Amino acid sequence: MSAKSLLDTLLRSIANLPPAQISKVEAAITTARRRAEAVVEIDTIGEERPCPRCGGHHRSAWGTTRAGARRWRCKNCKLTWTGRTGTPLAGIHRPGLFIEVARNMLDPNDTPLSCRKLGHRLGVSRDTIWRWRMLILEQIKALTPSVLSGIIETDETFQRESRKGSREWVRHKRDPHLYPKPPRKPWYEYPKRRPPRAMARAWSCPILGVVDRSGKATFQHIRDTLQPTIDAALVPQVAPDAIVPFDGAPQYEAIAKANKITYEVLIKGRRGRRTPKAHHLNSVNSLHAEWKKDFQPIWRGPATKNLDGYTRWMVARRDTDPIRIFRQIIE
Numbered sequence: 261m262s263a264k265s266l267l268d269t270l271l272r273s274i275a276n277l278p279p280a281q282i283s284k285v286e287a288a289i290t291t292a293r294r295r296a297e298a299v300v301e302i303d304t305i306g307e308e309r310p311c312p313r314c315g316g317h318h319r320s321a322w323g324t325t326r327a328g329a330r331r332w333r334c335k336n337c338k339l340t341w342t343g344r345t346g347t348p349l350a351g352i353h354r355p356g357l358f359i360e361v362a363r364n365m366l367d368p369n370d371t372p373l374s375c376r377k378l379g380h381r382l383g384v385s386r387d388t389i390w391r392w393r394m395l396i397l398e399q400i401k402a403l404t405p406s407v408l409s410g411i412i413e414t415d416e417t418f419q420r421e422s423r424k425g426s427r428e429w430v431r432h433k434r435d436p437h438l439y440p441k442p443p444r445k446p447w448y449e450y451p452k453r454r455p456p457r458a459m460a461r462a463w464s465c466p467i468l469g470v471v472d473r474s475g476k477a478t479f480q481h482i483r484d485t486l487q488p489t490i491d492a493a494l495v496p497q498v499a500p501d502a503i504v505p506f507d508g509a510p511q512y513e514a515i516a517k518a519n520k521i522t523y524e525v526l527i528k529g530r531r532g533r534r535t536p537k538a539h540h541l542n543s544v545n546s547l548h549a550e551w552k553k554d555f556q557p558i559w560r561g562p563a564t565k566n567l568d569g570y571t572r573w574m575v576a577r578r579d580t581d582p583i584r585i586f587r588q589i590i591e
Contacts, residue, residue: 294356295328301583302329302355305590306343313339327355347590348395355586357382361392362582365573372558397569399585400576408472409499413544414506416485417551418464420447424563465564467571468493469547472502477547479575481568487511495519505539550574 274285310317311334322333322340333340344350352358364370364378375386375393382389429446431439444463447453455463466485471477478497482489490511498504498521505524506512516523524539526532531540555574556562562570 298355299328302343312346313337344590362585366580366582368577399588400572405478408497410472412472412502412504413541414470415544416466416468417548421463421564422561469544471543477575479571491515
């Protein structure tokens with residue numbers, strides 16, 4: 261039976277289905293679409309990639325994998341491979357679902373789900389979703405930030421240091437001689453969860469926000485708020501003809517003078533009488549508010565070791581294509 265006649269038979273069968281079975285057909289078509297989308301990307305990369313072992317370009321088709329991707333065989337060393345051989349996706353047998361995880365993470369019209377809820381939706385375990393999510397976050401962190409132009413606002417906010425998932429206190433109580441006492445108590449052990457101000461300040465993680473008036477932004481966890489650290493994170497993003505308003509922190513003014521950047525100092529973020537109305541920090545403050553009120557509460561405070569990935573993830577949801585991330589992983 262030809263493909264056209266098979267399709268016609270399938271369409272006639274679908275037209276006669278009762279309403280209760282149409283949802284099953286829709287689910288099957290969705291699964292097939294995910295699989296086909298991933299297979300197209302894998303085959304595209306595989307056709308361009310030489311032999312992973314000897315680097316040779318003489319090869320022949322050698323069947324397909326369980327996922328439907330094309331397999332190749334090198335005529336020199338007899339090695340078989342696909343487009344994802346030797347990549348982080350080599351052990352993932354359902355790449356179509358991997359794309360769905362990336363789409364849930366990066367689609368601005370879709371609320372990111374927890375690993376448990378997304379795993380229930382896709383039919384995989386929460387641990388699998390977590391591993392895939394960490395893999396995607398590594399690719400998001402590797403994206404090169406674009407150069408911002410025009411009026412560029414910059415300021416930092418702070419996130420309380422978190423050791424979520426750490427077993428340091430458990431190990432210390434089990435064997436105090438082998439595992440030293442952690443440097444601070446868990447936050448929930450302080451009265452009303454309010455540690456001394458000096459303690460809270462010492463264990464706060466700075467996050468640098470940079471945004472221009474076109475909506476382009478970066479949001480990244482930095483080690484500290486010293487001048488060299490901010491210089492390394494901020495200056496590569498600033499176009500030569502940009503204007504950078506910032507609050508009265510002295511390190512920003514020193515950075516602007518050292519790099520000959522046009523700047524405007526807004527004491528405590530407020531304009532003076534002679535300051536143009538276009539010079540304000542409302543955009544970067546909105547970026548901070550988006551993190552504190554909308555994105556960060558979903559995860560109840562990400563662990564500090566993953567903080568840079570989560571902050572970049574929030575901004576990546578604005579204009580990052582999930583297929584682009586998938587392609588970067590297998591390239």
